[in-house]
Amino acid sequence: MKNLLLSAALGALALTPAALAEDHEIQMLNAGSDGQPMVFEPAYLEVESGDTVTFVNAMGAHNAQSIDGMLPDGVEGFRGRMNQDVSFTVTDEGIYGVKCMPHYGAGMVALIKVGAGDAANLDEARSVRHPGRARDRFEALFEQASAGQAGGADASR
Numbered sequence: 001m002k003n004l005l006l007s008a009a010l011g012a013l014a015l016t017p018a019a020l021a022e023d024h025e026i027q028m029l030n031a032g033s034d035g036q037p038m039v040f041e042p043a044y045l046e047v048e049s050g051d052t053v054t055f056v057n058a059m060g061a062h063n064a065q066s067i068d069g070m071l072p073d074g075v076e077g078f079r080g081r082m083n084q085d086v087s088f089t090v091t092d093e094g095i096y097g098v099k100c101m102p103h104y105g106a107g108m109v110a111l112i113k114v115g116a117g118d119a120a121n122l123d124e125a126r127s128v129r130h131p132g133r134a135r136d137r138f139e140a141l142f143e144q145a146s147a148g149q150a151g152g153a154d155a156s157r
Contacts, residue, residue: 021051021089024045024053026041026054026055026064026110027041028058028059028060029041029058038100040109043137043141044112045113046114048090049092050091052088053087053088053112054086055080057083057084057085061102063079063084064080064086065101066098070125071097071121072093072095072096073094090114092114094113094120095122096112097128104132107134111144125142126142
């Protein structure tokens with residue numbers, strides 16, 4: 001009887017949202033697979049609440065950190081150290097904007113959409129001003145978010 005109850009409890013635990021959460025990796029690169037310089041790959045990602053996103057420093061002097069004004073209300077930002085991987089678990093649905101601080105003006109940015117449907121903070125995130133190439137890259141990333149495309153194909157331009 002004890003084994004049956006333990007098995008039932010473990011089975012129920014395996015179906016909790018934490019057990020269904022996924023891990024995602026975004027590479028920090030000097031050049032992307034399409035030849036574009038200073039990119040996160042993929043630059044656009046769709047995930048679910050509870051998933052973990054890890055930024056992997058595959059080459060170069062990079063970091064990953066959240067962008068002020070590009071997080072859902074109440075979500076605390078993050079800042080990875082230079083030359084180190086950084087992970088965070090998304091908790092709230094919405095848009096998460098990410099930059100590599102030294103290469104922000106060069107367009108090294110990423111956009112993560114958490115949850116299905118329209119993001120509550122989409123307008124606020126779109127209104128944030130960005131330097132140099134980051135502005136153009138975010139425009140392409142927001143187009144992907146609106147179209148609901150996953151994977152980040154060619155979003156780094």
